[in-house]
Amino acid sequence: MTRGRGNYLLFLIPGALLLIAVILVPFAMNIGISFTQWSGAGDPKWTGLDNYRRLFADDVFWASFRHNLGLVVAMAIVPTVAGLVIAAALFDFVAKRFGTRAASVLRACVYLPQVLPIAVAGIVWSWILAPEGAVNELLSAVGLGSLAQNWLGDPDVALWSVMGVMVWIQVGYPVVIFMAGMQRADPSLHEAAELDGAAWWGRFWHVTVPQLRPEVFVVLLTCTIAALKVFGPIYVLTRGGPGGSTNVPSYYSFQNFFEKTQVGYGAAIATVLTVLILVLTTVFLRIQRRGEHA
Amino acid sequence: MKRHVTLWSLIVLAVVMLAPFLVVALNALKSPAEYAADGPLSFPDGVYLQGLIDFWVRVGFGQKLLNSVVISGSVAVLAVVISVLNAYALGIGRIRGRTWILVAFLIANTLPQEALAYPLYFLANETGLYDTQLGVIIIFTIIQAAFGTYLLSSTFVGFPHELLEAAYLDGANKWQTLVRIVVPISRPTLGVLFVFFFIWTWNEFFLPLILLISNDTQTVPVALGVLQGQRMMDATMTSASALLGVIPAIAFFLIFQRTLTRGITAGAVK
Numbered sequence: 001m002t003r004g005r006g007n008y009l010l011f012l013i014p015g016a017l018l019l020i021a022v023i024l025v026p027f028a029m030n031i032g033i034s035f036t037q038w039s040g041a042g043d044p045k046w047t048g049l050d051n052y053r054r055l056f057a058d059d060v061f062w063a064s065f066r067h068n069l070g071l072v073v074a075m076a077i078v079p080t081v082a083g084l085v086i087a088a089a090l091f092d093f094v095a096k097r098f099g100t101r102a103a104s105v106l107r108a109c110v111y112l113p114q115v116l117p118i119a120v121a122g123i124v125w126s127w128i129l130a131p132e133g134a135v136n137e138l139l140s141a142v143g144l145g146s147l148a149q150n151w152l153g154d155p156d157v158a159l160w161s162v163m164g165v166m167v168w169i170q171v172g173y174p175v176v177i178f179m180a181g182m183q184r185a186d187p188s189l190h191e192a193a194e195l196d197g198a199a200w201w202g203r204f205w206h207v208t209v210p211q212l213r214p215e216v217f218v219v220l221l222t223c224t225i226a227a228l229k230v231f232g233p234i235y236v237l238t239r240g241g242p243g244g245s246t247n248v249p250s251y252y253s254f255q256n257f258f259e260k261t262q263v264g265y266g267a268a269i270a271t272v273l274t275v276l277i278l279v280l281t282t283v284f285l286r287i288q289r290r291g292e293h294a
Numbered sequence: 295m296k297r298h299v300t301l302w303s304l305i306v307l308a309v310v311m312l313a314p315f316l317v318v319a320l321n322a323l324k325s326p327a328e329y330a331a332d333g334p335l336s337f338p339d340g341v342y343l344q345g346l347i348d349f350w351v352r353v354g355f356g357q358k359l360l361n362s363v364v365i366s367g368s369v370a371v372l373a374v375v376i377s378v379l380n381a382y383a384l385g386i387g388r389i390r391g392r393t394w395i396l397v398a399f400l401i402a403n404t405l406p407q408e409a410l411a412y413p414l415y416f417l418a419n420e421t422g423l424y425d426t427q428l429g430v431i432i433i434f435t436i437i438q439a440a441f442g443t444y445l446l447s448s449t450f451v452g453f454p455h456e457l458l459e460a461a462y463l464d465g466a467n468k469w470q471t472l473v474r475i476v477v478p479i480s481r482p483t484l485g486v487l488f489v490f491f492f493i494w495t496w497n498e499f500f501l502p503l504i505l506l507i508s509n510d511t512q513t514v515p516v517a518l519g520v521l522q523g524q525r526m527m528d529a530t531m532t533s534a535s536a537l538l539g540v541i542p543a544i545a546f547f548l549i550f551q552r553t554l555t556r557g558i559t560a561g562a563v564k
Contacts, residue, residue, distance in 0.1 A: 007468060008382070008383045008386075008387025008388075008389050008468065009383065009387075009389055010383075011379045011382050011383040011387065011468075011472070012379070012380055012383040012384070012395070014376060014379060015377075015379060015380040015399075015436070015439060015443065016395075018376065018432070018435065018436040018439070019398060019399060019402060019436055019440070022402075022414070022432060022433050022436045022437075023401070023402040023410065023436060023437075023440075024398070025413070025417075026414050026417065027405060027409055027410060029412075029413035029416075030409045030412065030413050033413070040416075086304070086307065089300055089303075089304060090304065093300050094301065094304060097301075098301070106304055106305075106307075106308050108547075108551065109307075109308035109311050109312055110307065110311050112311065112312070112315070112547060113311065115493065115497075115543045115544070115546060115547045115554070116497070116539075116540060116543045117496065117497040117498075117499065117514070117515035118497060118499060118515075119499045119516070119518060119519035119522075119539075120514075120515060120518060120536060120540060122519070122522070123518055123519070123522045123532065123536045124314050124315075124536045125314065126522060126532075127529065127532045127533060127536065128314055128317060128334075130529075132333070132334075133334060134317045134334040134335060137333050137335050138335060141335065168310075168311065168314075171311075172311075225404065228406070229406045229407070229408075231407075231499070231500045232499040232515075232519065235499070235503070235519060236519050236522050250406060250408045250500075253408045253411075254408065254500075257411060257412050257415075263412055266412065267409075267412060269408075270406065270408040270409040270411070270412075271409060273406050273408060273409065274406055274408075274409040277405070278401075
């Protein structure tokens with residue numbers, strides 16, 4: 001092509017300026033702030049690596065990361081596994097016996113929580129899980145009243161409750177992605193396995209799952225990142241409590257920014273979280289690329 | 295027999311997924327007295343709308359809806375425009391260093407918003423954009439456009455070259471080619487992006503919570519989330535607020551179901 005390439009740059013200018021002003025400069029500022037002690041007013045005081053040193057000795061910070069691991073299980077691992085089984089059951093079984101319409105209605109039911117604003121999902125559940133809420137009421141109605149408890153107010157149970165809510169929110173996303181992936185898959189492999197006498201479980205494990213590898217990767221990556229960033233449900237359900245039992249790094253940095261006015265420390269937490277997410281993304285993408293070449 | 299077990303377990307699953315919506319709807323229609331007498335699981339005796347009306351008036355819900363529509367609508371339009379411009383330069387123009395530019399945009403989408411929150415709060419204060427819808431619109435325009443740039447660039451790489459050559463031979467400049475050829479042909483994809491940007495922005499919570507503090511600017515999720523966090527509502531009012539938060543989401547879902555499912559799969563795996 002004979003056209004000059006230079007002036008295509010003009011089209012990039014608005015986007016690039018916005019990217020610099022809204023993302024790159026603020027991110028650089030955040031890193032800068034993380035080396036200071038600052039209350040948000042007046043001049044920040046340069047303290048070098050003090051915030052990071054403090055962070056690595058801070059039990060609250062490490063606890064918040066442990067809670068994050070629980071949320072990775074609830075938001076990435078459980079939904080991926082459940083999503084594979086549900087998607088396969090819908091695709092292989094419901095769609096074939098009862099029609100694609102039945103399958104897409106069921107799929108829509110599972111997907112619905114995904115379209116809710118996450119804060120609204122939190123409101124719905126904080127009320128259902130309240131001491132006089134629907135869950136306890138249901139338990140006593142079926143004679144299991146002894147299991148009733150303060151689901152979000154008891155430090156021993158709160159994180160498990162939050163994890164349960166997150167499974168409910170997340171599970172629809174892998175189901176939709178995996179069902180789309182199954183449409184792409186080659187049906188003849190399945191038929192061959194069926195002729196060889198493989199049971200449903202065998203076909204699922206040896207044919208369906210390997211074919212969905214790219215989708216499984218994408219779902220695990222995006223859901224793990226979402227779990228590390230999770231803020232809205234924590235804010236609405238528990239505010240990190242009771243007694244810090246559901247605190248997560250994103251909420252902890254928010255607390256330091258706007259409640260404790262320890263902006264430098266909050267920025268250090270946010271920076272560590274960012275590094276972790278970027279490293280994780282790079283590793284995931286590497287593994288995926290290697291998988292594709294193999 | 296075994297087949298019925300599978301079907302029934304899927305139906306039970308669907309009921310579990312829908313149960314919270316049903317409980318919310320049931321209780322939003324009860325009077326506080328009825329709720330106190332019968333608890334959260336009973337059917338309402340009649341349709342009691344006063345709780346919904348009271349809540350609507352108390353939080354100025356109409357205003358919140360309007361704010362959400364204005365913010366999400368503006369972001370969706372602007373982010374589609376920016377995505378198209380970026381992708382035109384990167385995907386069709388193939389400007390030098392495009393891989394790295396694309397990586398820079400992708401970082402915008404991957405960074406946790408916590409790592410931008412305080413600087414954005416500070417800069418918004420400095421520029422007078424704090425607690426204005428314009429500030430939030432600018433921020434989410436680029437966050438959403440980062441994803442749009444990624445998605446559109448990869449589809450624009452395969453854009454039919456004959457069309458671009460023909461436009462060039464007809465004397466069209468680059469801008470005319472973009473507006474008359476590229477945009478009309480990619481309209482379906484742009485529509486999907488628009489729907490996505492709208493709903494994603496509608497659902498955003500963290501940055502709007504920090505940047506929109508007054509009643510006149512807040513969006514629906516922020517207004518509801520802040521009220522909930524303050525724990526100042528009784529049970530029927532909470533369910534009323536939850537129902538009002540759920541309804542727009544379900545409306546989007548019913549209107550855009552096809553687009554949504556097609557769109558998330560398009561975005562996830564090229």
